[in-house]
Amino acid sequence: MLCGLTCARVFCKSKIFLNHGGVANKTLAVAFPSNNTRRNFSSLPYGNYESIKVDAAADYVAKVQLSRPKKYNAMDKTMWHEIQDVFSKLDSDPECRSVVLCGHENFFTSGIDLSELVEMGQITMGDGDIARKCFALKKTIATFQDSFTAMEKCRKPIVCAVSGLCVGAGVDMLAATDIRYCSTGAWFQVKEVEVGLAADVGTLQRLPKIIGSQSLVYDLCLTCRKLPAQEALSCGLVSRLLPCHDTLMATAIATAKIIASHSPVAVQATKLGLVHARDHTVEEGLKFMQLLNMALLQSEDCATAAMSLMNKEKEKPTFKNF
Secondary structure (H helix, E strand, O other), X not given: OHHHHHHHHHHHHHOOOXXXXXXXXXXXXXXOOOOOOOOOHHHOOOOXXXXXXXXXXXXXXXXXXXXXXXXOOOEOHHHXXXXXXXXXXXXXXXXXXXXXXXXXXXXXXXXXXXXXHHHHHHHHHOOXXXXXXXXXXXXXXXXXXXXXXXXXXXXXXXXXXXXXXEEOHHXXXXXXXXXXXXXXXXXXEOOHHHHOOXXXXXXHHHHHHHHXXXXXXXXXXXXXXXXXXXXXXXXXXXXXXXXXXXXXXXXXXXXXXXXHHOOHHHHHHHHHHHHXXXXXXXHHHHHHHHHHHHHHOOOXXXXXXXXHHHOOOOOOXXXXXX
C-alpha cells in the first residue's frame, strides 16, 4: 500500500508513468552526497565519558564502544549512567541515523561490576527499616533497567557487534539492541542465578521474544551454561556469525551505513512499529501503524525515494535530517 500511494503521489507531481510490475529489486550501493562530511561526534557532548567512547564510524553512523578494558568492560555505576545518557542524546541527534555498539576485540562485557553488588549488599545487610531498604533497592534496580530501556527507546537502530565474552548484564544489554552480530570466538552467559540473583535488567523479559524457544530460555537462565557463537546463531540470538573481530566490525558498520542511507523517517517509524508490535496483538499493531502512517505517508521522503526507484538512479537519494 505504501508503494502504491507513494507512486501515485509522484505520478501526480511528475507525470511519470510506472509500468505494471514496478521496478526490479536491486541492491543499491550506499552513497552520500560529496559535500557531506563525516560527523565529528566528539565536537558535541559525546567526548566527556569515562567508561564509553563515542565517535563517528561513517556518515550519520555513531559508534559507541564500551571502554573499561582493565575491568573487562564490567558495568559500574558510571557506565550505567553514561549508557542511558548517550543513547538519550543519540535519539534526539538529527545527524545520527544508526548506531554500532561494540566492546573490545577479546570481550564485550563481563557484566555488572562486583562493586555494585557489594553496594546493594550493604543496603540489604544494614540496620535500617526494611521498607526504606526495599525502596532504595528498587530505585537502584530501576536505574539499571532505564539504562537499557533507553537503548530500546532510541529511535536510531542499534547494530550490536560482540567479540569474546558477553556475560550477565551484557546479555541484558544485547537483548535491548536491534541487530546482533558476533565473531566465532564470542560466547554468552546468563550468569545471575549462579551468583544468587534473578536477572532483573531485561533478559527474562526480552530474551524469550528474541530466540523463540521457551525451553532454551529456561536452559540458559537456570543452568547458567555458556552459549557458544554457533549455537547463538542457530537459535537466533545473533543473525550473523563472522570469522574475526575486524570482519565483524566492518560488517556491522556496513549494515549501519545501509540503514543510514535510507529515509530517516522511514527507518525510525519502522523501528517504532517493530518495538510496538512485540508487546501488542496484531490488531493493536495494525491500528498503531494506521495512526503512524497517516502522517508519515505525507512525508517528502516517500516521493523522493519513489522518484529515485522509478528513474532507476544509481546513487541513493539524499534525505533531510530528522
